[in-house]
Amino acid sequence: MANTDSFIDEVSEEVRRDRLFALFRRWAWLAILIVVLLVGGAAYLEWQRAQNQASAEAFGNAVLGALDNDSPEARIAALEAVEAPGxxxxxxxxxxxxxxxxxxxxxxxxxxxxxxxxxxxxxxxxxxxxxxxxxxxxxxxxxxxxxxxxxxxxxxxxxxxxxxxxxxxxxxxxxxxxxxxxxxxxxxxxxxxxxxxxxxxxxxxxxxxxxAGATLVDTAPVEEEPPVVEPAPEAPAEDAETGTGEAADAGAEDAAPEGEDDGGDTAGDAVADEETEAVVEQ
CATH class of the missing domain: 1.25.40.10 (Tetratricopeptide repeat domain)
Structure with missing residues (x-):
């Protein structure tokens, strides 16, 4: 009986081993595929996270660099040149x-x-x-x-x-x-x-x-029109040395008649006589 039981146990163990090997041969590829997918998915997610972080850092650095410009026009132009990731x-x-x-x-x-x-x-x-x-x-x-x-x-x-x-x-x-x-x-x-x-x-x-009856008032600055500058009158076509001088001489002769010249000389003589008398008195 003991030999019979041991033989039955050995046969049963061989049967279970064969079934297990058959199961492995049938489904081993699925287990390997699951492991590969898990490892590959984790690696892809990590790579994608690193790419997103690098893209965000590059975008942030570009924006900060654009805002470092001095004038608003330069900052706007630099911001328009920034490539947005989304x-x-x-x-x-x-x-x-x-x-x-x-x-x-x-x-x-x-x-x-x-x-x-x-x-x-x-x-x-x-x-x-x-x-x-x-x-x-x-x-x-x-x-x-x-x-x-x-x-x-x-x-x-x-x-x-x-x-x-x-x-x-x-x-x-x-x-x-x-x-x-x-x-x-x-x-x-x-x-x-x-x-x-x-x-x-x-x-x-x-x-x-x-x-209360208030109304909106346009507070925008009103552009003032520039003053109109009239052109200066054109000078006469006569020669500056001849025509203009002759006109000035003619005007001077008309404005000062001969009697005024005599009066001027008389007034000068009277002043000289008064100074002479003051010196004599002293």
Whole structure:
């Protein structure tokens, strides 16, 4: 019985070993593939992370280098030359250029156009898109009808800049002379939950001013026209040495007749006689 049991155990062990080897031969490639995929995926993710970090560092260094220029024009030109690695980075560059253009009136329209173009990126988050459009409106507003359409989208409930866009719409109403509509918008801003205390205070102050009859005044500097310089009269065509001198001599002869010359000599003789008498008296 003992020999029989040992023989059965040996056969069973051989059977299990054969089954295990068969399983390995059947599924070993799958296990190796899983290991290769795990190692390769981890290596690819690490490489991609390193590439993104290097790209971000290069982009940051380029932006900092552009901002190191002295004049706003040079900074704007350098920012336009920066290659953005993505839509969000392109919007950051556009916002920085707009910040530089706000102090430089000559490039405000170009900066606003760049912001509006950057806001059209499809993968850009909504808050950044609204920020770009609002900043573009502050830099270079569109005509009233187009500005209403642009700001109307930003003023929709739930948008991050809805209250600020509503304030700009009220200002457009004031510019167009619709004071009642502007006051209604401003009163809604006073009670809006999304409005900040500063915005509510501005709305209240503007309501008081509009109800008192105040109007907007254009504070833009008026360009003065340069003074008109009239040309000097042309000199007579006569020779300077002959004609002009002769005319002067003729005028002098007409202005001083012969009697005045005698009077001048008489007056001189009288002064001389008075001096002689004073010397004699002394």
């Amino acid at each position: 839509d969000a980075a392109a919007l950051v560059v556009a916002l920085l250029a707009a910040g530089e253009a706000s102090a430089n009136d000559g490039t405000a329209a170009d900066a606003a156009a760049g912001l509006r173009a950057a806001a059209m990126a499809p993968e850009l988050p909504q808050i950044y898109r609204d920020l770009a459009i609002y900043k573009a409106h502050l830099l270079s507003p569109l005509p009233a009808d187009e500005a209403r359409l642009e700001l109307g989208i930003l003023a929709e409930p739930g948008r991050p800049f809805a209250a600020l866009a509503e304030e700009q719409l009220a200002l457009i109403d004031v510019i167009e002379g619709d004071i009642e509509a502007a006051i209604n918008r401003l009163r809604s801003l006073e009670n809006a939950a999304a409005a900040t205390p500063g915005l509510q205070q501005r709305a209240a102050q503007l309501i008081v001013a509009l109800e």
